[in-house]
Amino acid sequence: MLKNEHLKEWARIVSYHLPHLSLPEVTGLATWSFGMVMTGSSSITRVSQFISRLNQEKSNTVRQRLKEWYQDANSKKGEKRSELDVNECFAPLLKWILSMWHSDEKWLPLGIDTTNIGQNFTVLSLHVLYQNCAIPVAWKIVKGTEKGSWKPHWHKLFQSLKDAIPPDWQVIVLADRGLYADWLFSDICALNWHPFLRINHQGTFQIRGEKEWRFLDTVVTQTGMSWSGVVTCFKTHPLNCTLFARWDEGYQDPWLIVTDLAPELGDVLWYSLRIGIECGYRDVKSDGWQWHKTRLTQLGGFYNCVDYNKFKIEYRTY
Known part of the structure; x- marks a missing residue:
């Protein structure tokens, strides 16, 4: 559940423009993108810590929710496992x-x-x-x-x-x-x-x-x-x-x-x-996602998430 008003409003905007997404997908995407814009990082630790303070939740709870959002279906728990198709x-x-x-x-x-x-x-x-x-x-x-x-x-x-x-x-x-x-x-x-x-x-x-x-x-x-x-x-x-x-x-x-x-x-x-193009790469590397610092070595997961630059433009005044 999203408690912070700014985060809730952002989730409503995301849902409006990406109507094919389910409620959990919208919540995860809104949380990730909002957290990345505000922290200037794609680090799950930094984003989960920021969102936990903002949304009055435990950091580990937020971290687990963010992690499950981008995982492949086979890596998730439960019977109704699904994964986001970024191409859509x-x-x-x-x-x-x-x-x-x-x-x-x-x-x-x-x-x-x-x-x-x-x-x-x-x-x-x-x-x-x-x-x-x-x-x-x-x-x-x-x-x-x-x-x-x-x-x-x-x-x-x-x-x-x-x-x-x-x-x-x-x-x-x-x-x-x-x-x-x-x-x-x-x-x-x-x-x-x-x-x-x-x-x-x-x-x-x-x-x-x-x-x-x-x-x-x-x-x-x-x-x-x-x-x-x-x-x-x-x-x-x-x-x-x-x-x-x-x-x-x-x-x-x-x-x-x-x-x-x-x-x-x-x-x-x-x-x-x-x-x-070069300015955009700077956004997703040194000024944004910090891609060059990634420790991932396999495809899937976070690199299949919806890009955050669109959200950065919307929330640049915050």
Whole structure:
């Protein structure tokens, strides 16, 4: 039972935006997220101690409840054991964010990226990019040593969100050059979203209407230059696209961006929105979850919990 009025109010907000969750799931999620925001840590010890004082309970009681909330069903006691399917929370999380969207442009920038948690895990995540921050709305955590393609993971993450965005919105998906793949470009286009993917400057391109193949490192050759045009990139796995190029002062390499948008409908400066990704990782590491200090070595449990950054924004004034 939640006794503190602020915690109870937060539980009501969580329940409203995640209506598919059961009452125990809402209570656990609200308790975890509230405690993490207020303590700046995902430590079960710190969160349970804080909540026990706030809610006038014994620390061990809160600790056990928090622990059982994120455990797999087989690790729980009782006959009616269940576990939270975090994938079912992705679309409601995105809808929650869009419900607070003040822009009339119906334009949504999304960013995808990966980060490592020590040597144990790799996190594939999809973020809403907003005001120099990135709010994770869908993710997949794999073992750091896991072999195989990430393609099915990204495909599933995209599919989990496709119905959460109104069809009349323009969606731009940004990714750094380390994630570029022709199938990724195609997957994004198949959703009627627009890829905005950075590529390496190795390789060649051909301007539409010309026969000559040029090297990508000749598109812009010095700082201060920019260019855009309809091209075919790469001879081996050709990609018909628009290529944006720009080289600003202070950057070691130029930006080379491929997209399905016509040159006049895009802006290479959109790629600067990706700066929010690094800010988001700082939130879940040094400023938030303290991921880099984890002692977990196996998947499951806490790393399948619903992310707390959305809640941090709601309760930032407390």
